[in-house]
Amino acid sequence: MFLLMTTLAYLSWFERKVIAHIQSRWGPYYVGAHGLLQPLADGVKFLFKEDLTPPGADRFVYILAPMLALTLAMTTVALIPFGPPSVQWLGQSTLIVADSSIGLMFVFAITSIGVYGVALAGWSSNSKYPLLGGLRSSAQMISYEVSLTLAVVGVVLLTGTLNFNEMIAHQSGAFWHWNIFYVGRGSFPQIIGFLCYFMAAVAETNRAPFDLPEGETELVGGFHTEYSSFKFAMFFMAEYANMITVSCLATILFFGGWLSPFPESWTFMRYVPPVGLLALAVYLAYDTVVLARGVARIQLIVVTIGALVIGLACLHPVALAVIQGPFWFLLKVGLIMFFYVWTRATLPRLRYDQLMSFGWKFLLPVSLANLVITALVKVWPLLVNHG
């Protein structure tokens, strides 16, 4: 849990950093080396800010909304397998909290409920901008959820299961076995599917360029305008949590989850994770020596040592075995997150009608077509064999 929270927090840091660099700025820098303590500071700020509720707001709903948003957003993570079920700890696989035979559907179920958070928030704080924002964002989420699901169904067709682990197992082999690339008998590479999924996901999580509900310029921050301090933080985190969920899903569905991108035969590839960590450690060490001053230096030393220790620990065979899955998984997720941020940083915001027409008139048909083609390709061998 705590881990998740911090991840979320640091996600914001990560984002700001990336955007900053993309926009050739330094981004958060002063709080700790590379602003590594920035999230902490933010958190503290959120906590100690005054929590005010707009008059005439429906208190119950007003409080309920952000909780709903955050809890739901984080629940989904429970269903995500971070590593192979083979990794056992106290008799049950540790890297997935709850393994359901139809995990995918549950994820969708929960995300679908996620709308309420937004909608209710917009409604309960009775003032028109939030209301509009709420309406818009919920409408947007609903309409994009359709194409999201459709895009995913393609994969479900290929793998023929709703269970994450089975899906991943289905993609085992090197990276050209992943659903997104794999071309084979009765299999249609889901590249289009992925693109649809990604766009839909971006919209689903109300991220730029689909983030009108929160368009500061027109809606003064959208549905959570009225929210302050910790509740706001909840929404904030919920958003990132959703991002994580979505990219995890993408990883699982299209990029073979925790599988290594390389064939089994390349055993030396197993040493990539520790080596990477050690490299990081080295870099940090260099930082420590050359750049950092004062508190930052101490802090950097800590981090460096941490990385060093972990990296070395990972060289131990058991740990090596354990680390494989999560490492690759997190790496892929990280990459996708990077994409996210990238898009946000580069693309301009759409207009609302554009957004809707894009969702219904372009995304939906395309994903449908993709689905149909996939189904045909899947069924084709049968037909041929019969004919």
Next chain:
Amino acid sequence: MSIVPISYYLVLSAVLFGFGIIAFVVKRNIITIFMAIELMLNAVNLAFVAFARAHNQLDGLVFVFFVIVVAAAESAVGLAIIITVYQNRQTLNLERINLLKF
């Protein structure tokens, strides 16, 4: 897993259904009444699933599936109707919408 007697589920569904009916009669707001209907449907679904479980056969589940689909369609149309009614009469109170008069 389910060592809870089916009859419990049945009673629960009965109770929910009854509440649905009461809401159906007592409430004045069209939307709420509509929700009451949904509630009844849900209760029935529960009974269905329970029975399906009892007989260890899937038909009940399939029927639940159908019920849900139909409910979706129905609510779509119903809400559209409600919106139009509201546009025409500026009220959601069922008792102010007395067009069904001879």
Next chain:
Amino acid sequence: MTLPFIVFFVCAFLAVIGALTLILAREPIHSALSLILVMVSLAVLYLLLGAEFIAAVQIIVYAGAIMVLFVFVIMLLNAGVEERTDYSKLAKYAGLPLGMFLLLALAHWMAHSLIGQQIANGVGGTNASVSTRELSAQLFQKYLFPFEATSILILIAILGALVLAKKDE
């Protein structure tokens, strides 16, 4: 008191509370929320009954789509507190008692229904959770025609909704 019992009673309790609030709440949105509560707890019950797929569908469609629609309409029409009019004397006086009667009668009936007892004697005790595969097989073989029919129904519903909701010039 084993785990299923606890889960069951918790969910049942929640469901009943939800139903009650549905009746008592004067804000439509509260009713909607309580209804959502009912649905979710029902979904959990489905899980308990081993109908995973149905549970998921229940949440996705009911809680995720239908109720969203409701909330939506409520927000759209900005439905406030409902007014307590009593034009219908019949409903005013007869409604509640009849409903209560029906509730109790059904509950009693169900409680003493043969099937309930028979299951209580452990027929349903087998904890095989229905696999989605079997269900879909049923759906697409035995119930293919109804399935298609419902799809058409949906289509019609969509059209109807469009026609109704579109602003007539």
Next chain:
Amino acid sequence: MFILDHLWIIIALPLLGAAINGLLGKNFSKPIVNSVGIGSVALAFLSFAEAVREFSQLSPNQIPWVKTYFTWITAGQFKVDFSLQVDQLTIVMLGVVTFVSLLVHIYSTGYMAHEEGYYRFFSYLNLFVFFMLTLVLAANVVLMFVGWEGVGLCSYLLVGFWFLKQSAISAGKKAFITTRIGDFGFTVGILLLFWTFKSVDFNTVFKQLISGPPDAAVSTGVLTTICLLLFTGAIGKSAQLPLYVWLPDAMEGPTPVSALIHAATMVTAGVYMVARMNPLFSRAPFAMFVVALVGALTAFFAATIGLVQTDIKKVLAYSTVSQLGYMFLGLGVGAYASGVFHLLTHAFFKGLLFLAAGSVIHAMGGDQEMPHMGGLRNKIPITFWTMFIATFAIAGIPGFAGFFSKDEILDAARSGPNANIWLWLLGLIGAGLTSFYMFRLIFLTFFGKPRYDDHKVHVHESPRSMTVPLILLAILSTVGGWVAAPHFVGGTDYFEKFLHPVFATYAPAVAEGPAEAFETPGMILLHALTGWPVLIALAGLLVAWWFYIKSPETPKKLSDSLRAPYALVLHKYYVDELYNAAIIQPLLWISTNVLWHVLDETVIDGTVNGVARVARESGSELREIQSGNARSYATWVVIGAVGVTVLMIGLWGMVR
């Protein structure tokens, strides 16, 4: 075996034509209508020819050739297929129908040229052909009945073709209703047939006749009843006593219609039906006798009425009736082949007569009264000659078609299996009368000095489209007879042999078929007597000549001297009046006083109004409930639910 495998084509063609003309014809130009109408029938005729070719290649055990296309009706045991059948009889009828109707179509293009609703006429004609072919090809009674009613409908439509003319309309109605009386019997007959044999398929039924039906309860009585009922249908359709009255009135229709429907084809449907049902009839002697009797009487009476008619078409109508009588006589005495043969020849010469009459009327500019004619033979030679030949044929002058057929019938009546001398006598006299009134017609029309004034009427020969059919038919009425020239005139009697299987296959074991009848020793005597009809025919000729050429005043004198019988005959034995007084008036009275005033006004209206009143008042009470408040409705629903629940729990308690 193309056509035989696709028999439906034959009947589909005219239907198609009818549909095209009927639906689109309004905007068609005449040539298109013609090509569609005639073309469809011509194609039907060709396919008939092809069918004959293929039929000739069938081995005897393949006959009757039955094709079942789909199951038409199924209700419990009652199962009717849409199945068509071809055997020799069918072939003959097919030939007659397709050929004559083809000619009539061609003829009509000339005759109807100046009429309103040209396309309508042709679509009706095609429709008629369609139904007639269905009737002929049907392999079971029900399908046959469809055709049967269909032709009735078409006859109604065509008789009432000039629906602005009151007489035409009423004539159409009369035709329809009178026939309906017979059809009622027919229907009951069909039901009884099914009830007895659990099938309506001809062949199934007939097989059962040979090998005893499932429940061996088919007594001769039942058979007789069935036959009589079916025969009532025939009486109605083929205008026999006592239901012949509609046919003369049916002459209100256009002449081609009279030629096709009321002379050549439809009216012979009854004959065909009886011939088709021969196995049944052969086993019901009494029914046979009735048939023969009715036939003979009709032949005689119709002939007598024909004597004094002045309307040229009426004369022909009555002669048709009497000729049909002959056919039934033939059937009745067991000479099915002869009956059918007469049907064939009659189709030729009577069709010819009507068409010629039509041409005469055409020439006279629509006037049908013979007293207004006279001396036309030079004006319209073709018409004259063809009609003359036809007259010879019908009068039974040796060598012409009618001679053979009629003589065969008379012979059969005299020495056939169930011969009856009295019937023979009736027939004989009838033959004399026939030749008399026919020649009377000829003389009145074509000989003597013109009794019309040239200024008003300008007589002209008809266009080729009308004369060609005349000539063709004339040829056939001349030589047509020889296909069946019986042995005793040295003929091969091909026709007899051809039809033999139809009537012999299911013939009862005891009574030997008519085919053998001619080999009986009585033949010798028979030959001696064959002179009789000839003589009497010639006698008729002479008398006619005497009356209307030699001394034209004799008829006047005669009619004056014996006024009563003359009037009697002139007014057709007052049959119409009789029916009017005996049936129609009482019916009217009952309908007005009982059905209308009592039953309808008091009982039915009373009930209806009472119900309405109850509804209204209870409604005005109940509307209080309709408060328009949906909540109340909801409550009502709940109340209902409670009721049901209480009920069910009660039941449940009982169940447990």
